[in-house]
Amino acid sequence: MKNCDELEPLIEAIADGSLELPPEQLAHLASCDRCAARLERARAIEQLLSLREAAAPPANFTQNVMAQIGHEQWRTERVIDLGFNLAMAAGIFAILAGGVGLAWSLGLLTITVDFDAIAQALGGDFTGRVLSQVQTIAMAAVLLTIALALWWWAEAATD
Amino acid sequence: MRSTSEQELVERCRQGDETAFRELVDQYKGMVFALIVRTVTDRARAEELAQDVFLKVHKGLLYFRGESKLSTWIYRIVINALSQERPRAAALSLDDVGEGDRPQLQLGAEDRSFGDLLLKDRLQKAIERLPLQYQVLVNGHYLKGMRYEDLAEALNLPMGTVKTHLHRAKRQLRHLLETEFR
Numbered sequence: 446m447k448n449c450d451e452l453e454p455l456i457e458a459i460a461d462g463s464l465e466l467p468p469e470q471l472a473h474l475a476s477c478d479r480c481a482a483r484l485e486r487a488r489a490i491e492q493l494l495s496l497r498e499a500a501a502p503p504a505n506f507t508q509n510v511m512a513q514i515g516h517e518q519w520r521t522e523r524v525i526d527l528g529f530n531l532a533m534a535a536g537i538f539a540i541l542a543g544g545v546g547l548a549w550s551l552g553l554l555t556i557t558v559d560f561d562a563i564a565q566a567l568g569g570d571f572t573g574r575v576l577s578q579v580q581t582i583a584m585a586a587v588l589l590t591i592a593l594a595l596w597w598w599a600e601a602a603t604d
Numbered sequence: 605m606r607s608t609s610e611q612e613l614v615e616r617c618r619q620g621d622e623t624a625f626r627e628l629v630d631q632y633k634g635m636v637f638a639l640i641v642r643t644v645t646d647r648a649r650a651e652e653l654a655q656d657v658f659l660k661v662h663k664g665l666l667y668f669r670g671e672s673k674l675s676t677w678i679y680r681i682v683i684n685a686l687s688q689e690r691p692r693a694a695a696l697s698l699d700d701v702g703e704g705d706r707p708q709l710q711l712g713a714e715d716r717s718f719g720d721l722l723l724k725d726r727l728q729k730a731i732e733r734l735p736l737q738y739q740v741l742v743n744g745h746y747l748k749g750m751r752y753e754d755l756a757e758a759l760n761l762p763m764g765t766v767k768t769h770l771h772r773a774k775r776q777l778r779h780l781l782e783t784e785f786r
Contacts, residue, residue, distance in 0.1 A: 457778070
């Protein structure tokens, strides 16, 4: 029993051939059914493991990886483009605002707001103006919706 | 340490040479996919993970310093990907094999010594029960071309420890299967 316990943790090393036993333990292995059965199972496991076939990747695997990389690069470029455009817009706005601010501080530009005119524009006459343009507004809304839908569809298709 | 051809390939990839990266994928896809599919048995998921590994390789090549072999670095990425994808197999029983799943295999004489045609399938289920590091060792060690050194470097373990862990992993497998066969 003592020999069995000593041998048990070594069974796998014996089975894969990485350990050679001293004569005393070899003799025990030859005479002990329990240890022999353990070794037989360990050898069977060893053989099954070495016989396992390596599953091959699908034929189009490389192609798929390259397509994904292309898509990732496109997305990165798009983010960079968006950032660049936003930075440009912010820059132009800052220059314009700076110019206006400078002109105003130098007294070259004065801004006056005619509140009476605004109140008049928002009065009864405003609703009439909107109603007369309903057709144009509806057409613009339809065109905008179509454009947004097309954009959404193109985004979904590329994802 | 990298060989010259490997170094050249990495340099070409870094310069954005698409053909070079295609070569790299072709060179390592077999090993990467085989290692993943042995651990994540769902083939479709394994394919996704293998693709993700190569996307990470593509992004990470700029930061690859060449202190280890390219293959070792890639195996490390595989192991990280697998550790994030914890297998749900721990809950599986070795009996969890339906009639329809039973393999109709023509086994060799040695396999028959176990006296059970389900052994291969049970072995797979037993492997799925092992801790991830043991799974990677068992799955990786028996892949052609994968050496102890590669596994040791990828797992950041000394060679002796890898051998000890591999023996422990196989011992756990035997215990699992012995329990089944009683």
